[in-house]
Amino acid sequence: MTAADWLQRWQEGRIGFHREMPHPALERHWPRLGLDAGAKILVPLCGKSRDMRWLVQRGNPVLGVELSPLAIEQFVAEGDQPALRYRRSGFECTRQGSVELWCGDFFHFQVDEAAELTGFYDRAALIALPPATRQRYAHHLAQLLLPGKRGLLVTLTHDDPERGPPFSVPHEEVRALMAPNFELTLCEVSEARDGLTESVWQLVRRGPPL
């Protein structure tokens, strides 16, 4: 999928990945990260995920990065606070309450903007990317986070390695992508809908190498 394909999906409302309720894995496993209230969370490829509101309600401000302006408009329209718009480092940004949404390509989100981030939450980001881009994503995520920073990663597997998104990302691939820069703990594996198996990982950024 190219950027244009994603924008088109949003235009056409083909957003079957969007959940109306917070992801149960977030509620079950977020507390284990032990992040303080106030810790700011990066949500890459955020869509208009309700999980961002859940994080805010729990006391964690959010910085989401999303390609589609429509996704961001819809997120804001579903909220009840005024939105402030501004431009920063080449991104069109929108702040609503404690959620900041940066509209643009995650791979252009720079490390200088990431200093205040304490954690991250990836649900349907890594698995939205084709194989060749997943390595780049894992590396970019690690670059943005200082040692000790932590987060949750939710991945999927299914029986067709060619089909996606969502792409099937087996556990060995998750480990190969993430283990060089993160300590990984597999928290849960569960059967999801339509023959999909969902896995929840805790990741803690370790020191060099990158």
Ligand SMILES: C[S@@+](CC[C@H](N)C(=O)[O-])C[C@H]1O[C@@H](n2cnc3c(N)ncnc32)[C@H](O)[C@@H]1O
């Ligand atoms: C499968 S959806 C998941 C959205 C959200 N994480 C959720 O759980 O609902 C992937 C999202 O990533 C966005 N996206 C794809 N490539 C991107 C990129 N390079 N930078 C920022 N957003 C991107 C798409 O527009 C889409 O909204």
